[in-house]
Structures are given as structure tokens and as C-alpha cells.
Amino acid sequence: MKVEAASFAKVAEDYIKLLENEVERGERAAYHGKSVPAFIRRYLIAFFGDKDIDAISGRDIQAYLEWRKAYWLTGSGKDITEIRYERNGRSIRRPLAEKRMPTVSRQRGELVVLRQIFRQGVKWGYLNCGQVPEISLDRAKAPNNRPSFSPEEFQRLVSASLQRLSDADIHEHLRWDRTILHAQLMIAAYSGMRPTELKxxxxGDVLDYRLGRNKPLGQRDIKLRVHGKAKSRTFVAQEAALTWFDILWQFWTEQIGRESADSDPVFATRSGQRLGSTRNALSQLLKCCDLVADYRGVRRTLYSFRHFYISQQLAHGVDVFALARNTGTSSSMIDKFYGQVSNERMKDHLRPVWSEH
Incomplete structure (x- = not known):
């Protein structure tokens, strides 16, 4: 039985208070109290506003989805140039990154929050289960593969990046930024780590690194322990990644004036803080070598270096089940999304020596 009519905005604000209380009690991760309220207010409350929550229909949900897709391109956010938010009682302004339509993955994640608001509204008696509209995306056909690099494109990118960071005319601050970016890309390409795992x-997650620092490269080995939002794993990377860990260690020691502690970030700013997004810097580098998009016009991102790693491993005969465990995914996902490993690159494996018997 419903208690009373309530607007979507009221239920959403009450949900935010519940969320913040759960974060304070340690029942939810801290990021829920930062990103989710901002998302709810910017998009959901802005769209549904004072409309009674029990009157919102499936047609309203579809209208919202179209509004959300257009928000930054032609909609309400097209003229916004910076994001403002509060942190520790201070008003912070952050320049807005590249404006684009939300990915399918992001849309699905946002709809999870919308469903939770409706479910909580049912618990509070503002509507019944039969009044909750269908909240889902139309199933879109998944792409056959994901934007990666061919070996030749990757070498072109590496050469361009090394040339940019070794430029004698650039400021040392910019040299630091470009070196950290290059190290990030190399480690991603030779380990298959996700962007969140890199960040x-x-x-302390680079296991056995300290033990081998003074040994020759061929006698050293490391394992990486990585953390995403909800999962963690320990895996091995290609030996080529190790050199770039050494460079990052050296940069930290020279800049900060001490060796890194286990709790210090591998990818850091000059002040020793954890590095934020490198999307803009990567976009500039990709533009320099005409590699912004792949042959289909799909834009490349930091994730493309993970795709490159998986493609390279497949092309060199690594067992798909072992590769799946090492990269923290499933063999079916690898089979589904990494079709860009062409027959030409697999030709040695497709031409075994046949026995006469």
C-alpha cells in the first residue's frame, strides 16, 4: 500500500541520504558517496524532476535515454565548460574533458542506479511493484572486436612517444608528464592491465620488485597484484614491462627524494599524488601519429593497449584459457571480442608440419 504521492526528486534525494549513510557506516565503498549523488542530480533529477515517481512510464524511460545520449553533444550540457563540486567544504572547479555520448557500458551502469531508486521507492511505499517501469536498454549488436593496434601501428606510436619525451626544448614538467604517460602505455601493452588497475x-603490488632491483634483467621476475572496483588478481606480465617500472622507480626517487613505500602509487604526479586521467595526453599523442581511430573509425583509448596485449598473446600461441586467467576475463569473452587476430598473423600456427602417419 502506498503511503503518499512523492515526486521523483524527493525519492532520489532520500536515496542519496541513504547512500551517504551506508558509505559512512562502511556498508558501501567510498566512491558510491562521491560519484553516484552527482550523477543522480545532474541527470536523473534534472530529467524526471517533480514528476510523481508512480506516474513514470516506460515511455518516460525511453525519452530519458535519448535525452541522456544527447546531453553533452546537443542537449543541456553542450555549453558547460567545467564541472563544479564540493570537497572538504571547498568549491572545486575542474575543466570538462572531451564531450561524447555515454558508452553502452556506462548507460547500463547508470540504469542500475535508476532501478535502485525505484526499488527503494517501493520499500518506502511510494509506489508498488506493478508501477515500476521497465528500465533497460535495447539490446544492441556487440562489435566483433575492439579497437587495438597492429604491431606496426604500435611501433609507430612508441617511436612518436619517445621522440616527444626526448625533445630538448620542452619544459621538465612536460618531460615528466610525457615519460609517465609513455611508461603507462608500455606497461599496459606488456601486461594487459585495465585502466582502473593501472591507476x-x-x-607494494609489484611483487618481488625490491628483491630483484640490483640483479641483471634476465635474472629478475615480478608478479602484479591488481585491484579494480570489486575484483583483484595476481598475474604475470611480459619482461619488457620491467624496464618501465625501473624508470618510474628512478623518477620517483629523484623527484620525491626517497625510495617508494609499498603504499605509494606506481603512476604518480611530481608531488607524489596518484595520477588521474591521462585521456587528454593520450589523445594528443594519438593525433600526432594519426592513430586516433582504428580502420573502422572506432576511437582508441587506454583500454586499446589491453586489447593489443591480448591480441599479441593470441597471435603468439598463448593458450586462451591461461590468457583468460592472466587477464582476469573469460575465454568466451576473448573469443567474442578479439577477432582482429587475423589468419595472416596466425599463419605459423595454421601451417603445422603434418606427419605422414
Missing amino acids: NLNW
Whole structure:
């Protein structure tokens, strides 16, 4: 039985208070109290506003989805140039990154929050289960593969990046930024780490690194312990990644004036803080070597280096089940999304020596 009519905005604000209380009690991760309220207010409350929550229909949900897709391109956010938010009682302004339509993955994640608001509204008696509209995306056909690099494109990118960071005329601050970016890309390409895993990586997660620092490269080995939002795993990377860990260690020691502690971030700013997004810097580098998009016109991102790693491993005969465990995914996902490993690149494996018997 419903208690009373309530607007969507009221239920959403009450949900935000519940969320913040759960974060304070340690029942939810801290990021829920930062990103989710901002999303709810910017998009959901802005669209549904004072409309009674029990009057919102499936047609309203579809209208919202179209409004959300257009928000930053032609809609309400097209003229916004910066994001403003509060942190520790201070008003912070952050320049807005590249404006684009939300990915399918992001849309699905946002709809999870919308469903939770409706479910909580049912618990509070503002509507009954039969009044909750269908909240889902139309099933879109998944792409056959994901934007990666061919080996030749990857080498072109590496050469361009090294040339940019070794430029004698650039400021040392910019040299630091470009070196950290290059190291990030190399480690991603030779480890298959996800962007979130790269960001969260601490020196204590580079297992056995300290033990081998003074040994020749061929006698050293490391394992990486990585953390995403909800999962963690320990895996091995290609030996080529190790050199770039050494460079990051050296940069930290020279800049900060001490060796890195286990809790210090591997990818850091000059002040020792955890590195934020490198999307803009990567976009500039990709533009320099005409590699912004792949042959289908799909834009490349930091994730493309993970795709490159998986493609390279497949092309060199690594068992798909072992590769799936190492990269924290499933063999079916690898089979579904990494079709860009062409027959030409697999030709040695497709031409075994046949026995006469």
C-alpha cells in the first residue's frame, strides 16, 4: 500500500541520504558517496524532476535515454565548460574533458542506479511493484572486436612517444608528464592491465620488485597484484614491462627524494599524488601519429593497449584459457571480442608440419 504521492526528486534525494549513510557506516565503498549523488542530480533529477515517481512510464524511460545520449553533444550540457563540486567544504572547479555520448557500458551502469531508486521507492511505499517501469536498454549488436593496434601501428606510436619525451626544448614538467604517460602505455601493452588497475597500482603490488632491483634483467621476475572496483588478481606480465617500472622507480626517487613505500602509487604526479586521467595526453599523442581511430573509425583509448596485449598473446600461441586467467576475463569473452587476430598473423600456427602417419 502506498503511503503518499512523492515526486521523483524527493525519492532520489532520500536515496542519496541513504547512500551517504551506508558509505559512512562502511556498508558501501567510498566512491558510491562521491560519484553516484552527482550523477543522480545532474541527470536523473534534472530529467524526471517533480514528476510523481508512480506516474513514470516506460515511455518516460525511453525519452530519458535519448535525452541522456544527447546531453553533452546537443542537449543541456553542450555549453558547460567545467564541472563544479564540493570537497572538504571547498568549491572545486575542474575543466570538462572531451564531450561524447555515454558508452553502452556506462548507460547500463547508470540504469542500475535508476532501478535502485525505484526499488527503494517501493520499500518506502511510494509506489508498488506493478508501477515500476521497465528500465533497460535495447539490446544492441556487440562489435566483433575492439579497437587495438597492429604491431606496426604500435611501433609507430612508441617511436612518436619517445621522440616527444626526448625533445630538448620542452619544459621538465612536460618531460615528466610525457615519460609517465609513455611508461603507462608500455606497461599496459606488456601486461594487459585495465585502466582502473593501472591507476590503483601501488609499489607494494609489484611483487618481488625490491628483491630483484640490483640483479641483471634476465635474472629478475615480478608478479602484479591488481585491484579494480570489486575484483583483484595476481598475474604475470611480459619482461619488457620491467624496464618501465625501473624508470618510474628512478623518477620517483629523484623527484620525491626517497625510495617508494609499498603504499605509494606506481603512476604518480611530481608531488607524489596518484595520477588521474591521462585521456587528454593520450589523445594528443594519438593525433600526432594519426592513430586516433582504428580502420573502422572506432576511437582508441587506454583500454586499446589491453586489447593489443591480448591480441599479441593470441597471435603468439598463448593458450586462451591461461590468457583468460592472466587477464582476469573469460575465454568466451576473448573469443567474442578479439577477432582482429587475423589468419595472416596466425599463419605459423595454421601451417603445422603434418606427419605422414
